Amino acid sequence: MRDPEIDNLLKRAAGAQPQVDPALVDRLAQSIGASAAPVRPLAPAWILSGGLVMLCAVLAVAGAALLGFHGLRKMSALEVAAIFPVLAVLLGMAAAVCAAEMVPGSRRPVAPWALGVAGCLLLAAVFGLLFHDYRTERFVPQGMACLVAGLAQAVPAWAAAWWVLRRGFAVNSLAAGFARGALAGLAGVAMLELHCPNFETLHVIVWHIAVLPVSGALGLLAAAVSGSVRAGRRAAP
C-alpha cells in the first residue's frame, strides 16, 4: 500500500470521529470571549535571551569581584581568548534554550539535556587543551570549595532567570527547570574562571565543570518539586 492511500485512510478515519458538540463550542466562545481583556505579549526571544546573558555575565563578574579576580590575573592572553568566548557562546545558547522552553511551540535551538552534555564536553576539551598541570594537590577540599562557590553563584543567576522568564509558560517544566539550572551553572563556571587561580587540569575539568550538571540537576529537582506541589494543590478539594 502506497503513502497517499494511507493518507486517504487516515483522513477517512478522522472524518469518522464524532464531531465536537456545537453547544460546547458556543459555551466556550461565550465564556472566554466575555473575559478577553487585552494582554501584553511576551518580549521577543532575542530580548529575553539577551537579558538573560547580560544578567548572568553581570552576576558572574560581580561574584568574582567580591572574591577577587585571581584566576583572570593568572591567565595568559591565549587562555582568556579561548575560555571566555566559549563561555559566552554557551551562555547565549543556554539563554536561548531557556527562553524557548518558556514559550509554547517555539523553535528550540537544541534540547536542554544535549546542551548540558555538549557544554561539559566542550569546556573539558578547552580546559584540557589549555591547562597542563597534572598535579592533584588537595584535590577534594579545594574542589569542594570551588563547587560550593560556583553553586552559590548559580543561586542569584537562577533567581534572575526566573524573574526574566516569570511570565512564560513551560509546557515541559522539567526541561525548563534543567535549562534554567544549566544557565545558572554556566554563570557559576564563568565566575570560577575569573576567580579561581588553581589551574591544575583535573581540578578545573572536574570541579569547575561539575557546577554545570549539578546546577542543572538542582534546577530539575526544583521544577519537579514545584510541579508536584502545584499538582497537590490542584488535587486538594
Add this chain to the structure above:
Amino acid sequence: MDSASNLALLMARYQQGDSAAAADLIRSLSPPLHRFFLMQYVSRRHADDLLQETWLRIHEVRHTYRRGQPVLPWLYAIARHVRVDHYRKTHRAESREERLEESFDVAQPAREGPPGTPDLERLLASLPESQREVIVMLKVSEMSLEEVARATASSVGSVKQKAHRAYETLRRGLATMLAPGAPSRGSA
C-alpha cells in the same frame, strides 16, 4: 489571506482583547483540537473536558503567543501539555481508587465504518503514542513538519523519522488486514 495568517491575525486581536476574535478562534480551532484528543484514544467525555481545559489554559497564557509566529504549534504544544497533565491526574486517581467504571468510561465508543474498510483505529492504537501523535498532527490536523517539530519540542528530523516508522507499521498492518481471507470490519 491563507488560513495560517488568518489564525495569526485572530490571535493578535484576541491578545488585544477582541472578544469576537476569541470566539472566531475557538469556533475554527475546536473541531481539529477535539479530533486530536479523540484520536489519542480518550473517551468522548474526556475529549470534551480536555478541550475545555485547553481553552482555559490558552486563555491564561495567551500573552505567550508571539505575533508573527505560527499559531498551530503554540496551540498544540499547550494541548499536548493539557493531555499529559490529564493523563497524570487520571493515572494518579486510578491508582488510588477502584476502577469500577473503567470499561464504561475510558473505552472508546465503537464506531462503525463501511463494511470491508480496514479497522484503522485498531492499527493506530498499535502505534507508540509519540508516533500516533505525529501522524495525527501531520495527516489529520494537516500541520507541516516544522510546525509538528515545534509543537512536540523536537527536531524536524525526529518528526520525519517517527512518521516514517509509523507508516511502516501502518503499511504492514494494512497489508495483513487487506490480505485475502483476512477478517474485515464488516464481516464480523
